[in-house]
Amino acid sequence: MNRPRTLEEARTMVKAMRETAERAPDGLADAVLAELGMADGYAEVDGPVDRLYVAWGPDGVTAVERVGDPMGFETEVQLRTGRPVRRMERLPARLARQVDRQLAGDRQRDLPVDLGTLTSFEQQVLRTVMGIPWGEVRSYAWVAREIGRPRAVRAVGSALAGNPIPFVIPCHRVVRTDGHIGEYGAGGPEAKREVLRTEGIDPDELEALADRGIRYLGSDTTGIYCWPSCHHARRITDAHRVTFRTAEQARVSGFRPCTACRPLEGAVFAA
Amino acid sequence: MCIECPAALATDPRAAFPTFVRHHQDLVYGLARRWTRDAADAEDVAQDSFLRAWRAIERYPPERIRELHTRGWLARIVRNVAHNRARDAAPAHATLEDAPEPVDPEARTPVATLMRRESARTWAARLAQLPDRQRIAVELRHVHGLSYAEMTEALERPVNTIKSDVHRGIRTLRASMEAADDLELEVAR
Numbered sequence: 001m002n003r004p005r006t007l008e009e010a011r012t013m014v015k016a017m018r019e020t021a022e023r024a025p026d027g028l029a030d031a032v033l034a035e036l037g038m039a040d041g042y043a044e045v046d047g048p049v050d051r052l053y054v055a056w057g058p059d060g061v062t063a064v065e066r067v068g069d070p071m072g073f074e075t076e077v078q079l080r081t082g083r084p085v086r087r088m089e090r091l092p093a094r095l096a097r098q099v100d101r102q103l104a105g106d107r108q109r110d111l112p113v114d115l116g117t118l119t120s121f122e123q124q125v126l127r128t129v130m131g132i133p134w135g136e137v138r139s140y141a142w143v144a145r146e147i148g149r150p151r152a153v154r155a156v157g158s159a160l161a162g163n164p165i166p167f168v169i170p171c172h173r174v175v176r177t178d179g180h181i182g183e184y185g186a187g188g189p190e191a192k193r194e195v196l197r198t199e200g201i202d203p204d205e206l207e208a209l210a211d212r213g214i215r216y217l218g219s220d221t222t223g224i225y226c227w228p229s230c231h232h233a234r235r236i237t238d239a240h241r242v243t244f245r246t247a248e249q250a251r252v253s254g255f256r257p258c259t260a261c262r263p264l265e266g267a268v269f270a271a
Numbered sequence: 272m273c274i275e276c277p278a279a280l281a282t283d284p285r286a287a288f289p290t291f292v293r294h295h296q297d298l299v300y301g302l303a304r305r306w307t308r309d310a311a312d313a314e315d316v317a318q319d320s321f322l323r324a325w326r327a328i329e330r331y332p333p334e335r336i337r338e339l340h341t342r343g344w345l346a347r348i349v350r351n352v353a354h355n356r357a358r359d360a361a362p363a364h365a366t367l368e369d370a371p372e373p374v375d376p377e378a379r380t381p382v383a384t385l386m387r388r389e390s391a392r393t394w395a396a397r398l399a400q401l402p403d404r405q406r407i408a409v410e411l412r413h414v415h416g417l418s419y420a421e422m423t424e425a426l427e428r429p430v431n432t433i434k435s436d437v438h439r440g441i442r443t444l445r446a447s448m449e450a451a452d453d454l455e456l457e458v459a460r
Contacts, residue, residue: 017413019391024300029292032321038289
């Protein structure tokens, strides 16, 4: 056995020491980057009813689903983004705050959502729906009108049915144009009613109004009419509440549409 | 080395950081291993170190990022993170059992791999026998190949004391090698 006295031997010794260096375990970099929102990850958060999986990538939230089948969720996210997604303990701090507030009804205008794989029409629909305030509902026709495609009501319905980011993008706040609660991609009609109830909306009451043919509520003190769930409409006292079956009826009665909830306007959409 | 990294980081930190992390993950993890008890601990320290590095980069003006001595800077972060975590725990280092089993992609035969691995285990165990200060100095210099300038930044000690730690460590290692050789000679006789 040689002793490392010569230069050659010293080199051997250094080389042997170099080999004691360990490589980083698989996934170390991905975990770091996911935590910083620079790579794809997903984690659980508290939703309005159940716990939710929230997935994110470098461009924001990519998918949301009720907690249940992690493998299924991962597969779905991967198919959509084309990138592997990694389960994490929690969302990146800033995103966690934004998602939390958004779900609690505090609209987060700079909450990034990654809708990159959707058509521009679908993206427009979903971004519009993000603006519907907590505790209020709008109709598919309203969304269609908002994006300047008033005839595309059915297409709006399909876009919402395919919403990859439910709850965060509140597609549950869009109801049928006839006032009924309607279908829900993230768990069916009953789930939709349940989520709306957490926002202080009584779906039965809304449907009862719709069944009586009432679409809008107005205040005879302001001369303004609203969607029944608009926060302005909710403040109208019984004595001053006026009901309308159509926007046209409201217009003819001398009422103007609320600028906050932007109900459909008379003459054009008197349906 | 990653010469272009600080420049890229300075220009567009968010775009460059993923590459930066992937490029330096072995170094950061390897360094974390030097100051931690086990692999899981080291992984946590490595992750925290990168997160801390990112928070610093976010704060730094571009000119400061451009002038970073990446490896020494990262080593100092790892050292601080590990120390903070282990503040109350007794200092720990590798034992023969959990000595690393590095995989050498150049090894052509399983036998060669086995021999290299054996040698790495032996070396890791020898290093583990050194006093912490000398061990860290030798490891940073000879396992991770940091320059003395980088080590000064990482360890926040004067270069002369670091050099003397390395030299003393090496002397001890040689002595232990010689002792082992003598033992082998005795057995062979």
